[in-house]
Amino acid sequence: QKEVEQDPGPLSVPEGAIVSLNCTYSNSAFQYFMWYRQYSRKGPELLMYTYSSGNKEDGRFTAQVDKSSKYISLFIRDSQPSDSATYLCVFIRGTSYDKVIFGPGTSLSVIP
Amino acid sequence: DVKVTQSSRYLVKRTGEKVFLECVQDMDHENMFWYRQDPGLGLRLIYFSYDVKMKEKGDIPEGYSVSREKKERFSLILESASTNQTSMYLCASSPDTLEASGARGEQYFGPGTRLTVT
Numbered sequence: 001q002k003e004v005e006q007d008p009g010p011l012s013v014p015e016g017a018i019v020s021l022n023c024t025y026s027n028s029a030f031q032y033f034m035w036y037r038q039y040s041r042k043g044p045e046l047l048m049y050t051y052s053s054g055n056k057e058d059g060r061f062t063a064q065v066d067k068s069s070k071y072i073s074l075f076i077r078d079s080q081p082s083d084s085a086t087y088l089c090v091f092i093r094g095t096s097y098d099k100v101i102f103g104p105g106t107s108l109s110v111i112p
Numbered sequence: 113d114v115k116v117t118q119s120s121r122y123l124v125k126r127t128g129e130k131v132f133l134e135c136v137q138d139m140d141h142e143n144m145f146w147y148r149q150d151p152g153l154g155l156r157l158i159y160f161s162y163d164v165k166m167k168e169k170g171d172i173p174e175g176y177s178v179s180r181e182k183k184e185r186f187s188l189i190l191e192s193a194s195t196n197q198t199s200m201y202l203c204a205s206s207p208d209t210l211e212a213s214g215a216r217g218e219q220y221f222g223p224g225t226r227l228t229v230t
Contacts, residue, residue, distance in 0.1 A: 008152060032216070043116070043202055043221025044155070088154065095211040097145065098170050102155035 006103035023089035116222035135203030
């Protein structure tokens with residue numbers, strides 16, 4: 001079983017739709033959770049960070065963590081064409097950078 | 113704004129060649145990283161460095177080496193390039209250790225170098 005699983009997509013939605021991006025994980029040692037966004041021909045950039053179960057909102061973005069079920073989600077409300085990118089879920093299971101695990105990413109296209 | 117630059121956007125090399133990938137950051141960050149990104153596999157850490165002249169192996173160091181002679185510059189070296197090293201290579205930097213940042217450890221990435229080994 002892979003440590004982190006993420007549907008690669010591609011996911012295509014109309015502008016204004018609510019988008020749900022999900023990752024599941026198998027390692028209970030994961031304590032911190034992030035989402036990075038990667039635009040085409042660019043490096044990833046941090047979008048959201050959380051460490052507790054529950055929801056965290058930032059504008060149109062909501063990060064959800066369910067530690068008991070071992071999944072995390074990123075919701076995008078009122079999606080815009082500028083949200084078209086690859087979204088990477090990221091997990092941390094220690095205090096060294098070699099304990100940071102990146103998911104493979106989901107490619108999202110928001111169609112005007 | 114943090115800026116991480118990589119020396120080449122695209123690179124084509126032949127099998128057996130020695131390849132140098134250069135990365136420079138302009139924000140005086142302590143930590144620097146090299147990843148490779150392959151479809152379906154995500155980012156995999158090759159090497160990272162906490163300080164000048166220091167290096168730590170990541171998940172896939174075989175076939176690679178690194179050099180950090182100055183704080184702002186971190187080089188990735190493919191001693192003898194092979195076709196299975198064809199990939200996107202991403203450099204990143206971070207100002208804090210994971211511990212100091214409360215495990216946030218935000219990493220700032222360069223645009224990547226697409227390396228093709230033929």
